[in-house]
Amino acid sequence: MPDVAIVGGGVIGASCALELARRGASVSLFERDHLAAHASGRNQGLWVLPDDDANVPMARASLEEYRRVAADAPLDVGLDADPVGTVLTAMNAREVRAAEEAVARATRHGFAVDDISNPRDIRDHEPGLTRNVAGAWLVHAGHRLDPGALTVALALAAAERGAEIHHHVHVRGLATSADTVRGVVTDDGVVDADMTIVAAGPWSSALLEPAGVHLPIVGARGWLVRVAPTQKRLLTHLVEAPAPHSALRDGSALRWPTGAEVIGEGEPGSDIGALLHPHRDGRTIVIGSTRQIWLTPEPAEESIVGRLLDAAIELVPAIAEADVQSAWWGLRPLSPDDRPFVGTVREGLHVATGHGSEGVILGSGTAQLVAAQIAGEEPPFDAAPFSPLRFEASERRTGERD
Ligand SMILES: Cc1cc2nc3c(=O)[nH]c(=O)nc-3n(C[C@H](O)[C@H](O)[C@H](O)COP(=O)(O)OP(=O)(O)OC[C@H]3O[C@@H](n4cnc5c(N)ncnc54)[C@H](O)[C@@H]3O)c2cc1C
Secondary structure (H helix, E strand, O other): OEEEEEEEEOOHHHHHHHHHHOOOOOOEEEEEOOOOHHHHHOOOOOOOOOHHHHHHHHHHHHHHHHHHHHHHHHOOOOOOOOOOEEEEEEOOHHHHHHHHHHHHHHHHHHOEEEEOOOOHHHHOOOOOOOOOEEEEEOOOOOOOOOOOOHHHHHHHHHHHOEEEEEOOEEEEEEEEOOOOEEEEEOEEEEEEEOOEOOOOOHHHHHHHHHHHHOOOOOOEEEEEEEEEOOOOOOOOEEEEEOOOOOOEEHHHHHHHOHHHHHOOOOOOOOOEEEEEEOOOOOEEEEEEEEEEEEEOOOOOOOOOHHHHHHHHHHHOHHHHOOEEEEEEEEEEEEEOOOOOEEEEOOOOEEEEEOEEEHHHHHHHHHHHHHHHHHHHHOOOOOOOOHOOOOOOOHHHHHHHHH
């Protein structure tokens, strides 16, 4: 196996470090902050069925590996042993259609679903939920975990197998000679590697562009609000309402922001859905989810916290009485089709990024694919949907029209 340098100590970089160290590669991971310093440390920590069928094999591979890592970890990863269950809710006809699609997808992938739209069934299964729904379904899927603990556990397991984990080392650029990437340039000097993996989340493009690699990734800000309801164990399942049709979506495909939006003309669109996660502490509920293109380091729309709470109160009225404990935002590395980019982009250079809202769901599966690609093995599942080159032809065509 080659010597490997990994840029990024989020869930993707840490997963790659473990898979490659397990195969005998000499691995050095560089993180400019500390492990899980960004979205990987504080996201919702949910493993749920991906929205896109192409991502499902990668998601399943991840969950299997997380079970093994959690069992051996020296810290509590908090992974539910059994699915906690997800109540899909719909308040109007449009949401019923969206929920029915999600129900059909869950059934197709083998998850049991109960229709609990009847007020009596809602009372029996999730009494905190409003009875004023157009439809509600209990999908027997969904696992919670502590995403920061998972990332650290993955990195510790990699270190046990010989990987070197470097904190507070900023990779300033890729070391190249002729057409080949030869490693990374850090503040401490150049580190040679046969293969460099960029797993730097929303900051990946900043490293790749100077090396002539253009990946269409934007940062998408997401907020989470944590509340403590007066009643303990107000919810027992995840509760989800579909996000409304928004500026970021056009039908089922993400509408990619135009150049004008990226540089900040006009108010960026934002998706507001409601995803309520009863924390396993039994006392708090974490409320997501929003998606807003990241234009400046400062939040553009502070009103989002209030809008998230409104959306949650509509579903679970008792949240109106809850204490708001904290609000946080992080950045997702978003690709135009919500699928990650995984593969070689130049000699000596691999990418593993663009996981959007599914970095935890897809983390270890991504790493298993990366390791198989680098080792020259059969991929564990179809790698074509994740090709880093998949937008190149259409971009070239767009460029020709311009
Ligand atoms: C509000 C919110 C809720 C979410 N909920 C979920 C969920 O429930 N389930 C799920 O699957 N996903 C969820 N996500 C998405 C998930 O958090 C991301 O997909 C995932 O964290 C991406 O991981 P990553 O390792 O690619 O990126 P990051 O976590 O961003 O890690 C990249 C790392 O690279 C480092 N880095 C960048 N540039 C350099 C450099 N030049 N040198 C050295 N280091 C560098 C950064 O410091 C960072 O630590 C959520 C995201 C948000 C914002």
